[in-house]
Amino acid sequence: MKRKLSLILSLVLVLTLVMTGCGKSEEPKPANGGDEKTEESAGDANNPAKGRDGAEDTLVIGTHETKGEFLPGYYSETYDGYVVDLVFDGLxxxxxxxxxxxxxxxxxxxxxxxxxxxxxxxxxxxxxxxxxxxxxxxxxxxxxxxxxxxxxxxxxxxxxxxxxxxxxxxxxxxxxxxxxxxxxxxxxxxxxxxxxxxxxxxxxxxxxxxxxxxxxxxxxxxAKMTEPMGSGPFIFEKYEPKQYVEFKANEDYFLGSPKFSKLILKFTNVETQFSELEKGTVDIQLSVAAKGENKEILDGMDFVNIVEYPENSYGYIGFNMRDPRLADKKVRQALTYGFNRDQFAEVYYQGFAQTCNVPISQVSWAYTDEINEYKYDPDKAMKLLDEAGWKVGKDGIREKDGKKLEFVWSTHTDSKYVETMIPMLKSDWEKIGVKVEADIMEFAALSEKVYEKQEFDLYNMAWSLDVDPDAYEIFHSSQDQKGGYNSVGFKNEENDKLLEQGREEFDQEKRAEIYKKWGQVMNEELPYMFLTQANRWDVANKRVKNFETSPFQDIQDRDVILNIELE
Known part of the structure; x- marks a missing residue:
């Protein structure tokens, strides 16, 4: 079930490209499934995963570290959502x-x-x-x-x-x-x-x-957060923080027992995921960044397949609109014009992603492209800042009423995405008189800072989206509360009205028109600087059969996990 705005927070784009708002990702690919390389090769004979102890009945999935929020009412990130959905069944x-x-x-x-x-x-x-x-x-x-x-x-x-x-x-x-x-x-x-x-x-x-x-x-x-017990296809066995979560198959599952007896979610990151695949210590690595250099690495492993599909997510930088400097729409628009997002997408993804301008995925029936693309335009950015009263000071940083346009950008570790963006963003914004410094921390600490404390200037994450385009939980003004998903404090009457109308309408064509207007409002107001929508790559060892994820079905969905067989 994709009802997890799972930041849940999913980092799906940002951490391994990559987390989870409202725009989806890839476009050129079909929304009904992934393209899987099926050709066999001589490499199968030397497949390292096949020689792993216990491999015949154990599936090891590489994914980002969980927070240990393993109850249906509490998980806030996609990765904890994997655990919850494997253990519990919804209606x-x-x-x-x-x-x-x-x-x-x-x-x-x-x-x-x-x-x-x-x-x-x-x-x-x-x-x-x-x-x-x-x-x-x-x-x-x-x-x-x-x-x-x-x-x-x-x-x-x-x-x-x-x-x-x-x-x-x-x-x-x-x-x-x-x-x-x-x-x-x-x-x-x-x-x-x-x-x-x-x-x-x-x-x-x-x-x-x-x-x-x-x-x-x-x-x-x-108190039972890390002791989940439900009716799902897998039974929770063990949780080792920063290492793995272990499950055994529920042999009495009402839809049929899984075709292997043991499942391990092993925590990997961008530094370890390829070595884990190469050694055969993981069978599936979820959310490998879709980029040229990674394609070269994977092509060198003739015992893996790439399942590729348009990601139902988008990456973004959130503006804290409680900050008077960022409450001004012209400033937010200037910052967006002032960052060469197309160049960033090309440098990082090397042709496997594109810029995003609305919080609606292109795999969604609600998507619209009738919006401002905010192409890189430093002159326009500077003009907007001038109009907003921000003048360049002696140190080159714009200032107004004793305040400067200098920001702390809260971001996370284990992300080549972030490492690539930091020097590009700093350089581009410096040209328009804006200073930014990155404060890098573990993702769990970033989530607490953003959602629980709301103590930040800027931050970046990604949204793994729901099936339905409704974004009430993220952007409606009523959700501007500590612990809520409207972490940026966005309050806009037209936004609220359209989000409410979108939920109250039952005709999908009429809903699409409502969300088109809503997308245009968000494109104008920019509570986020929308960054990228990329293809998702789930990489599977060839010993894993019948594995097919897609924009609306992830690894834990019953049509996916119950079909997997091992050889």
Missing amino acids: ITNDKEGNPIPLAAKDWEVSDDHLTYTFNLRDDIKFSDGEPLTAEDVEFTYTFICDPNYDGPRTSAVADLEGYEEYNKGDAEKVSGIEVIDDHTIAFKFTKALSTNIWNFGHGIMPKHVYEFEKGDIDAIK
Whole structure:
């Protein structure tokens, strides 16, 4: 299920190109799947992964380090989302085209007024301890997110439920909009008819008998953050921070047991991923940066395939609009005109990416290209800064009212993307009278700085996007709160109005028109400097068969992980 704006935060573009907002990535490729090299070679005979101890029944996947947020209501990054989605099942998921389909639910009905969703659950699902999954577990999962002391990023999934306010802020013992009809039937009643409501039901269902807590005692459930237990295709076994997460196959999984008995998510980075592939110590490396120099390295390994497809994500630099200097639209536009993003994309990706100008992916039905491309134009940038009253000082840095246009750019380690950008951005902005210094830290520390503390001038990340183009959680003014995704403090009436209209409309063609207008507003206002949308490369050892990720289905999706076979 892709309902994880998973920055969740995904770094998918930035860390290994690469995380996760609202624009998607690649364009020239089809949105319905990846191109996989299938030719066999003599290299298979010397495939290092085949000689690895235990390789015959163990799949090792290389991915970025997790934060250890392994509960459905709390994970904020794509990488923790992999763990959550492997261990837990939601009521729904999505198919390869991005349409909602049943998972733990066998089907659902929507009332004529679009306010009530009634789910009929499968009766053959068990948690990994053998207890059956019932409607009470579903009720518990969503009530947990309604808790008065809940401090995770999923509030928007429940905030419009009938009875949310009474439970969250009052003395109600239950959420009236969640009704358990019988063991395998549950209904949710919303106060607003929104086309996006269906996507609130992809959150993993948590067993009540394992996670139950007294209302308000949210720390009791957070104490089990690194002990996930659900009904998914894999059973959590072990977590070694900074090293790996280990799972075993759920042999009783209701959709059929995985075709291998052990799964390891091994934490890799841009410095180690190629050596891990070459040694055969990982079978699949997710999100290898799509760039020319990496293609040369991979072409030298005749025992791997590249699965390539347009990434449903985009990279960006966020402007803290609480800072009076950055609250001025002309300054944000000048900074965007003043950075040669096309040159950066060419230098880093070498033809495998392009610049991004809206927070909507080109694989989305909502994408529009009727926008300003902000081609590199330092003269225009300087003119805008002049108009905004920022004059060049004696030291070459622009100043106004005793303040200077000098910024600290908060960014993260383990990223060639960042290493490439730093000198280019500093040089380009220096030409227009703007100084920037990079403050480099671990990604977990950056996430805390940006989302929990909101203490930054500029920062860069990437968004791994939802199937639906709705970006309410990222850009609506109501989400400007600590812990929320509107970390830049963007507040704009037209933005809010269009985001609300996009959710309230059920006709997709009309929604597309709304999001076209919204994209144009975002292109004008620039709460982010949109950077790049690139192709995604997932690299798999040739001993891994039937592996096919795509823009709307990642490694943890059931159509992907349950089809993989090892030889």
